[in-house]
Amino acid sequence: MDAGTLHNQIGAVQLHICSNDSGFLRKFRNSSLQCISKGFALDVKLLSKGICNSKHGKVRVTYTSLCHASVVDPALRTSLSANDYNQKPSIESSLILIRHGESLWNEKNLFTGCVDVPLTKRGIEEAIEAGKRISNIPVDIIYTSALIRAQMTAMLAMTQHRRKKVPIITHDESEQAKAWSQIFSDETNKQSIPVITAWQLNERMYGELQGLNKKETAERYGKEKVHDWRRSYDIPPPNGESLEMCSQRAVAYFREKIEPQLQSGKNVMVAAHGNSLRSIIMYLDKLTSQEVINLELSTGVPLLYIYKDTKFIKRGSPVGPTEAGVYAYTKG
Amino acid sequence: MASAVFHQTIGNLLSQQHLHNSGFHQEFGNVSVNLISKGFKVYTGLSISRKGGYSSGKRNFSVVQGSASQTSVVDPLSTPSNDSKNGFQKKSSEAALILIRHGESLWNEKNLFTGCVDVPLTKKGVEEAIEAGKRISNIPVDMIYTSSLIRAQMTAMLAMTQHRRRKVPIIMHNESEQARAWSQIFSEDTMRQSIPVITAWQLNERMYGELQGLNKQETADRFGKEKVHEWRRSYDIPPPNGESLEMCAERAVAYFKDQIEPQLCSGKHVMIAAHGNSLRSIIMYLDKLTSQEVISLELSTGIPMLYIFKEGRFIRKGSPAGPTEAGVYAYTRRLAQYRQKLDEMLH
Numbered sequence: 001m002d003a004g005t006l007h008n009q010i011g012a013v014q015l016h017i018c019s020n021d022s023g024f025l026r027k028f029r030n031s032s033l034q035c036i037s038k039g040f041a042l043d044v045k046l047l048s049k050g051i052c053n054s055k056h057g058k059v060r061v062t063y064t065s066l067c068h069a070s071v072v073d074p075a076l077r078t079s080l081s082a083n084d085y086n087q088k089p090s091i092e093s094s095l096i097l098i099r100h101g102e103s104l105w106n107e108k109n110l111f112t113g114c115v116d117v118p119l120t121k122r123g124i125e126e127a128i129e130a131g132k133r134i135s136n137i138p139v140d141i142i143y144t145s146a147l148i149r150a151q152m153t154a155m156l157a158m159t160q161h162r163r164k165k166v167p168i169i170t171h172d173e174s175e176q177a178k179a180w181s182q183i184f185s186d187e188t189n190k191q192s193i194p195v196i197t198a199w200q201l202n203e204r205m206y207g208e209l210q211g212l213n214k215k216e217t218a219e220r221y222g223k224e225k226v227h228d229w230r231r232s233y234d235i236p237p238p239n240g241e242s243l244e245m246c247s248q249r250a251v252a253y254f255r256e257k258i259e260p261q262l263q264s265g266k267n268v269m270v271a272a273h274g275n276s277l278r279s280i281i282m283y284l285d286k287l288t289s290q291e292v293i294n295l296e297l298s299t300g301v302p303l304l305y306i307y308k309d310t311k312f313i314k315r316g317s318p319v320g321p322t323e324a325g326v327y328a329y330t331k332g
Numbered sequence: 333m334a335s336a337v338f339h340q341t342i343g344n345l346l347s348q349q350h351l352h353n354s355g356f357h358q359e360f361g362n363v364s365v366n367l368i369s370k371g372f373k374v375y376t377g378l379s380i381s382r383k384g385g386y387s388s389g390k391r392n393f394s395v396v397q398g399s400a401s402q403t404s405v406v407d408p409l410s411t412p413s414n415d416s417k418n419g420f421q422k423k424s425s426e427a428a429l430i431l432i433r434h435g436e437s438l439w440n441e442k443n444l445f446t447g448c449v450d451v452p453l454t455k456k457g458v459e460e461a462i463e464a465g466k467r468i469s470n471i472p473v474d475m476i477y478t479s480s481l482i483r484a485q486m487t488a489m490l491a492m493t494q495h496r497r498r499k500v501p502i503i504m505h506n507e508s509e510q511a512r513a514w515s516q517i518f519s520e521d522t523m524r525q526s527i528p529v530i531t532a533w534q535l536n537e538r539m540y541g542e543l544q545g546l547n548k549q550e551t552a553d554r555f556g557k558e559k560v561h562e563w564r565r566s567y568d569i570p571p572p573n574g575e576s577l578e579m580c581a582e583r584a585v586a587y588f589k590d591q592i593e594p595q596l597c598s599g600k601h602v603m604i605a606a607h608g609n610s611l612r613s614i615i616m617y618l619d620k621l622t623s624q625e626v627i628s629l630e631l632s633t634g635i636p637m638l639y640i641f642k643e644g645r646f647i648r649k650g651s652p653a654g655p656t657e658a659g660v661y662a663y664t665r666r667l668a669q670y671r672q673k674l675d676e677m678l679h
Contacts, residue, residue, distance in 0.1 A: 104500045110522060114514040116503035116529075118489040146511070148503050152486055155452040166438045169450035169482055173507055177480070177533065180448040183545035188444060195450075199511065211517035 092308045093262045094137055096269040099277050100153040101126030101300040110213050113206030113240065116147050126300030127153040131160030133318045134302050140266040141194050142167055143258055145201040145273060153300075154195065154271035169195040200253035203273035207240025233289040243293070247279035254280050262307040274299075284312040427596040427641045428471050429618075430603040433611050434487040435460030435634040444547050447540030447574065450481050460634030461487040465494030467652045468636050474600040475528055476501055477592055479535040479607060487634075488529065488605035503529040534587035537607035541574020567623040577627070581613035588614050596641040608633075618646040 101123035105112045119127065134157065142158075144150045151169075158167050171177040183189050209217055209229070218226050229237040236242040250272075261268050270280070274297055282292040284305060297303070304315040435457035439446045453461065468491065476492075478484045485503075492501050505511040517523050543551055543563070552560050563571040570576040584606075595602055604614070608631060616626040618639060631637070638649040 108500070110519075115517055116505060116515055118492070118501055118503070121493045124490070124493065146505070148485060148489060151482060152489065155482060155486065156458065158452070159455045159458065166442070167452055169452070171450060171480070180533075180536070180539045181450055183449055184542045185444075185545040185547075185550070188545035188547075199514075202514070205514045208518045210515075211519040211522035213519075213522075216519070 090309050091263070091265045092306055093265050094267045095262060095305040095307055095312070096134055096137060096139070096267075097277050097280065097297075097303040097305070098127075098130050098134075098153060098157060098269065098271045099274055099297045099299050099301075100149045100271065101130075103149045108213070109215075110211060111206050111209040111217065113204060113210040114147065114202050115210050117149060119149050119152055123149065123300075124152070124156060127156035128160060130300045130302050131157030134269070134304075135160050135162045137304065137318060138163065138267040139165075139193055139269045141196070141261055142269045142271065143196050143198060143201060144271045145203070145276065146197050146199040147202055147273070150201070150271045150273060151195075151197065154269065157269075157271070157302075158193075165191050165193045167195045168192045169197065196257075198253055198257070200249045201270065201272040201276045204243060204246035204275035205241045206237055208238040209240065231293055233293055243275060243279070244289070246275045247282060247292075250276040250279040251283045254283065259307075263310070285314065425599040425642075427599050428473075428601040429596060429639040429641055429646070430468055430471060430473070430601075431611050431614065431631075431637040431639070432461075432464050432468075432487060432491060432603065432605045433608055433631045433633050433635075434483045434605065435464075437483045442547070443549075444545060445540050445543040445551065447538060447544040448481065448536050449544050451483060453483050453486055457483065457634075458486070458490060461490035462494060464634045464636050465491030468603070468638075469494050469496045471638065471652060472497065472601040473499075473527055473603045475530070475595055476603045476605065477530050477532060477535060478605045479537070479610065480531045480533045481536055481607070484535070484605045484607060485529075485531065488603065491603075491605070491636075492527075499525050499527045501529045502526045503531065530591075532587055532591070534583045535604065535606040535610045538577060538580035538609035539575045540571055542572040543574065565627055567627055577609060577613070578623070580609045581616060581626075584610040584613040585617045588617065593641075597644075619648060 100119065102120045103112060103117045103123055104120055105115070105117045106123075107120050130153070139158070139161065142154050144154050155167060168183070171181045183192070212220070214226075228235050229240075232242070234242045234244040236245060254270075258268055258270065270277070272280075277297055278292055278295050281287065281295065281297070281303075282289075287295065298317075301317050304318050306313045306315055434453065436454045437446060437451045437457055438454055439449070439451045440457075441454050464487070473492070473495065476488050478488050489501060502515075502517070505515045517526070546554070548560075562569050563574075566576070568576045568578040570579060592602055592604065604611070606614075611631055612626055612629050615621065615629065615631070615637075616623075621629065635651050638652050640647045640649055
């Protein structure tokens with residue numbers, strides 16, 4: 001198959017993509033990709049940097065171990081402009097999820113929830129260990145909860161990062177906080193990784209159980225009730241959140257704030273808590289409420305996803321144990 | 333033997349406390365302490381690390397074992413009657429005040445002006461914090477104050493992982509009604525085992541205005557060496573849109589007097605984890621330094637500084653288990669000589 005025909009084919013397909021109907025667009029985009037991939041097996045090496053030039057309406061294809069390699073003819077670029085169609089280029093960005101390690105109340109077996117308890121020595125080591133595992137994965141922006149154990153986990157992990165960009169925590173709790181934290185060098189800004197703290201990524205709020213020890217609570221309320229609160233999807237402890245409620249605010253935040261970053265090609269790290277992360281994973285992996293209840297996320301072991309074409313592909317744990325170790329379902 | 337007399341003396345002194353005159357009380361407070369230390373070497377075994385020794389509800393005479401201070405004795409029998417009565421009155425108690433300047437941050441490493449930009453610690457900064465924690469592991473801590481910047485907060489939390497006493501630091505949240513409600517603790521027992529951590533922008537590093545993020549070379553090129561030297565080393569000349577040391581001192585010391593000193597007055601042991609300029613400002617207040625002296629004051633990073641607050645006065649104790657005071661609290665030679673002359677003049 002010669003290049004001329006290819007051009008015609010791609011050209012033909014793309015002329016139709018002026019419509020703003022996203023369904024229409026998607027269909028044509030898929031077929032254009034298929035045309036290309038059948039015809040050629042040329043390998044184009046596309047790194048994640050610089051792929052996503054959203055100004056030009058290029059058809060970009062990325063090369064991963066799972067999809068066919070396809071070709072983009074550079075001559076096409078000139079004939080396309082942003083006016084021709086609204087197609088989104090195919091982008092890959094990485095999403096790292098890290099659950100913080102042992103906190104001082106984990107050690108004491110107390111229900112923590114949103115009480116702002118810091119890490120133990122062990123939790124610190126877990127964070128540093130997690131950092132070593134992701135030291136080569138690009139990070140452009142970091143999201144954490146409003147709790148110190150997640151923030152410290154992120155900052156400790158990043159001390160191990162190979163790339164020398166500097167995480168900078170953004171402050172906008174007041175006008176003064178915003179003004180006072182301003183950076184006045186473009187060069188320095190470019191070398192910065194913004195860190196955004198959000199209560200929506202906090203641990204599930206445990207209401208009147210916060211600060212109680214697990215034994216004490218079982219005695220006060222009865223074992224079954226406590227089991228209900230801890231392990232059901234939608235039964236909240238007194239004045240607390242159910243897992244469902246936690247999911248709602250965590251996933252909403254993810255979709256509203258974090259996903260657009262991934263869409264624009266930014267590599268994201270999220271350092272948060274058992275329940276807020278499960279909730280997000282529930283969304284990423286389309287789990288049922290039954291499945292999410294049984295999901296245990298290992299502490300301090302980072303979980304990697306690749307975001308591509310609006311889909312989340314689970315990649316397990318970098319340089320770590322098998323997926324089962326990180327992402328373990330209980331037997332039930 | 334004299335223990336009966338001892339008890340009686342304390343009993344007498346304490347019964348005087350019905351007088352609400354704090355000056356009067358203070359005088360007697362002094363006397364009682366002197367009597368004890370001169371007359372007796374009875375040591376009731378109240379060491380700092382003993383659990384339950386420092387309950388803020390009781391009116392103990394607390395004992396702090398600094399390498400340079402005198403030990404005093406607390407008689408447990410002296411505690412009973414006075415709890416509810418003299419609420420506002422200063423009792424003759426000693427409270428520890430620990431100051432820790434955070435260690436190396438990622439921009440220190442890159443030689444960039446940091447100010448209030450929220451930059452985290454390097455590996456070295458993390459180690460410095462842990463090391464600092466080891467040095468203070470036996471000094472009681474009832475409350476912690478930090479700035480709103482992560483490098484100070486992390487320093488405090490890392491240091492406390494080394495603390496011998498098993499109380500748990502808990503960061504207070506007041507930024508909204510929800511934040512407050514969500515961080516509530518529902519067990520009395522757990523609350524008693526907690527050390528509140530209060531974050532305050534007033535303890536932040538001096539805000540460096542338009543120099544924030546610039547490197548020191550770049551800045552010297554842009555503004556000229558002398559100007560930069562002025563901003564960095566004068567007392568009252570601020571960088572463009574930034575704070576002078578004077579301005580920083582104003583808000584830091586005001587906060588200290590307003591929020592922290594009352595805690596010390598009530599006998600709480602306090603730790604402050606903050607920054608070079610906010611801490612110097614506070615030291616300026618504690619040690620009654622002149623603006624000339626404070627400019628020349630360099631506070632070592634990651635090395636804790638201990639003060640004892642006693643009867644309204646701050647007594648500098650240097651660095652626990654660390655190098656000599658000079659290492660922690662170094663005057664330049666010229667200033668040291670100036671200070672010495674001053675001391676000689678006064679005595």
